[in-house]
Amino acid sequence: MRSVDYVATCNAGLEEIASREVRRLIGSKPKKLHEGAIAFRGKPRDMFLLNYCSRSLHRIILCLWKGRFSDLGDIYRKIRKLELSEYIAQNQSFAVVAERLGEHDFTSVDLAATVGKAIIDSYRASKGVRLKVNLDSPDVCFRCEARENHLWMGIDTTGESLHKRWYRKFSGKAPVKSTIAASMIMLSEFRYGETLLDPFCGVGTIPIEAALLAQRKAPNQNRSFAFENLEFLDLDYFEALKQRLRARERKLKGKIEGIDIASDAIEQARANARAAGVRIRFRRGDATRIGLSCDRLVSDLPFGIRTSPHNLRELYAKFFSNLARCEVKQTVLLTTRWKWVFEDWGEVKQVYEVDHGGIRAKILVLE
Ligand SMILES: C[S@@+](CC[C@H](N)C(=O)[O-])C[C@H]1O[C@@H](n2cnc3c(N)ncnc32)[C@H](O)[C@@H]1O
Secondary structure (H helix, E strand, O other): OOOEEEEEEEOOOOHHHHHHHHHHHHOOOOEEEEOOEEEEEEOOOHHHHHHHHOOOEEEEEEEEEEEEOOOHHHHHHHHHOOOOOOOOOOOOEEEEEEEEEOOOOOOHHHHHHHHHHHHHHHHHHHHOOOOEEOOOOOOEEEEEEEEOOEEEEEEEOOOOOOOOOOOOOOOOOOOOOHHHHHHHHHHOOOOOOOOEEEOOOOOOHHHHHHHHHHOOOOOOOOOOOHHHHOOOOOHHHHHHHHHHHHHOOOOOOOOEEEEEOOHHHHHHHHHHHHHHOOOOEEEEOOOOOOOOOEEEEEEEOOOOOOOOHHHHHHHHHHHHHHHHOOOEEEEEEEEOOHHHHHHHHOOEEEEEEEEEOOEEEEEEEEO
């Protein structure tokens, strides 16, 4: 089977973790394309496994063109040369979603319009048919992104971003993105049978992602994918793949636990875990006082939504002195107050800077 080019988007700053996951899933070796995007080669059917099973990716694009460009006219000529009839049927509609970053003399709307015109002209030249545009609910969605003088363009195989998991019935006040949560669990090197604790669990995202991983449950089940509209794919293979993956699921071994001081968060975490079909022990408790011993402690620390800055500083100090008294193999924390972690804890092994809902945050793997 021939190989194709892929671009996958992920959390900016976590390209290395996304690359490792792609390598584990399909054996390909991705390279960072730009902040929040990696590029790699694979088989067309790899898009099924990547979409269904990846825990750290947001979107998987079947890349049709990538490289340098000089201006909009150049982009038009490059896309106009593509042979698109194998990807989109004559009666299917399409849309183009464009993004750009850097200094350009055009807007993202201009970019989308240029790429759209090139797609229409290319298709008309090869098939004699004018493709229909449908911006609200297209059969096929093309995506392109210009970063300075580099552009990639391809077919979105995902649809709604993969970070939107089906089990999120409650989002709480400051939920961590599921793909950041899953990346933190991967960084903790959590293994099947080990204990994992999130002592500031909110609506339970980290413990739920850990349980899905431990039980080998696909994180992106119970949803549809944009690739289901692509007529050149063998969707029977996807159905068979889902059955094979379901047969590999296993029962939870080891204990996964979530603790939060707010009883409404605990109620919501329990409801989310029920929706995810995983069994986790959620209970109310104060992370500055309870025993924290476990194999992996993975947590998204409070950043001041319910707490005043003064109390927050004290909470960090108390939490780290509690943590120092406990036995934990590996601790991975997400925080916007990383200075306090350095002050209270000292050395950290690894640091990843991420965008946490529009706020600059860091994932810290503690020594
Ligand atoms: C940033 S949020 C965690 C969000 C969570 N990762 C999620 O996805 O919903 C921090 C949480 O810490 C909780 N919290 C604050 N002080 C606490 C304490 N002393 N002990 C335990 N939980 C606490 C808050 O109630 C809040 O739910």
